[in-house]
Amino acid sequence: MAIVNTVTGPRETTELGQTLMHEHLFVLTPEINRDFPEISWRGDKADRMAQTVEKLKAAKERGIDTIVDLTVLGMDRYIPNIQRVLSEVNMNVIVATGIYTYDHLPHFFELHAPAKPGDRDILTEIFVSDITKGIGDSGAKAAILKCCTDKAGVTPNIDRILRAVARAHRETGVPISTHSDPNLENGLDQQRVFASEGVDLTRVVIGHSGDTSNLDYLRRVMDQGSTIGCDRFGLYRENFITMNQRIDTIVQLCAEGYADRIVLSHDSICHLDWMPEAAPNAMPDWVLTHVSDKILPALLAKGVTPAQVEQLMVSNPARMFAQQGSY
Numbered sequence: 553m554a555i556v557n558t559v560t561g562p563r564e565t566t567e568l569g570q571t572l573m574h575e576h577l578f579v580l581t582p583e584i585n586r587d588f589p590e591i592s593w594r595g596d597k598a599d600r601m602a603q604t605v606e607k608l609k610a611a612k613e614r615g616i617d618t619i620v621d622l623t624v625l626g627m628d629r630y631i632p633n634i635q636r637v638l639s640e641v642n643m644n645v646i647v648a649t650g651i652y653t654y655d656h657l658p659h660f661f662e663l664h665a666p667a668k669p670g671d672r673d674i675l676t677e678i679f680v681s682d683i684t685k686g687i688g689d690s691g692a693k694a695a696i697l698k699c700c701t702d703k704a705g706v707t708p709n710i711d712r713i714l715r716a717v718a719r720a721h722r723e724t725g726v727p728i729s730t731h732s733d734p735n736l737e738n739g740l741d742q743q744r745v746f747a748s749e750g751v752d753l754t755r756v757v758i759g760h761s762g763d764t765s766n767l768d769y770l771r772r773v774m775d776q777g778s779t780i781g782c783d784r785f786g787l788y789r790e791n792f793i794t795m796n797q798r799i800d801t802i803v804q805l806c807a808e809g810y811a812d813r814i815v816l817s818h819d820s821i822c823h824l825d826w827m828p829e830a831a832p833n834a835m836p837d838w839v840l841t842h843v844s845d846k847i848l849p850a851l852l853a854k855g856v857t858p859a860q861v862e863q864l865m866v867s868n869p870a871r872m873f874a875q876q877g878s879y
């Protein structure tokens with residue numbers, strides 16, 4: 553039996569149930585939140601916390617038992633806020649370590665670069681500590697690693713981060729989940745760096761893969777063993793593919809036998825300060841209930857079987873956390 557750490561304690565991976573693999577409870581800007589909290593929280597923090605409790609309760613009512621919160625350094629990850637919410641709602645929340653950047657590294661990390669090749673990176677040090685000792689004095693341990701590759705590609709900073717994540721993964725055995733830009737096919741670049749660090753690519757979720765309908769690219773990522781995250785349901789941006797294109801892509805891949813390598817999510821954020829309030833409000837489907845309410849019924853109507861839905865929502869996430877151990 554494999555055990556995974558959640559914010560409220562260890563769980564058997566077989567108990568995780570329906571799992572959303574890429575979400576966020578709170579994403580804020582640390583120095584704005586610290587000194588201008590009324591801006592970060594848009595008024596009263598207690599109101600935002602209460603709204604977050606309601607959002608989690610709504611997901612729980614749909615049958616979601618576990619949420620993977622991929623909020624990491626650079627997004628004001630703060631576990632006590634999550635613990636406060638979870639005192640009012642029964643939900644497993646798995647938290648992450650890693651760093652959210654498309655290239656820029658804070659001077660702290662630039663100037664703490666390894667002195668020579670082979671030296672242990674302070675990034676690896678921090679990631680491993682979050683996983684093995686816990687995050688701050690919260691008592692909660694991270695159970696997944698997160699890193700990004702966006703339009704800038706694998707710059708020297710991103711290469712360093714991917715390798716630090718790969719080493720923390722091999723040392724701790726927790727899975728890796730990425731942010732990628734599938735339109736630039738850079739999930740393949742991430743796989744290349746991970747493989748060069750000896751990472752078993754079946755332990756990796758290549759995130760945001762659902763932002764493309766390029767089946768050839770998606771098959772190439774999955775044929776190397778990784779799972780793809782179709783994880784932005786409800787998030788709309790100019791030049792994003794439509795919900796129906798996202799659904800049809802999954803339908804086709806399930807028909808081809810790839811249902812064991814796909815996970816679903818929204819990349820929703822219960823409260824964020826990055827954009828004016830009108831922006832998230834203009835995306836009413838960008839919430840924790842959209843996959844349950846609209847996407848799963850649409851997949852079933854188009855021929856995805858209930859057993860395949862169970863793979864997407866339950867057994868694939870559980871498998872990612874059940875593969876454990878350093879290597």
Ligand SMILES: [Zn+2]
Pocket residue numbers: 574575576622819
């Ligand atoms: Zn995200």
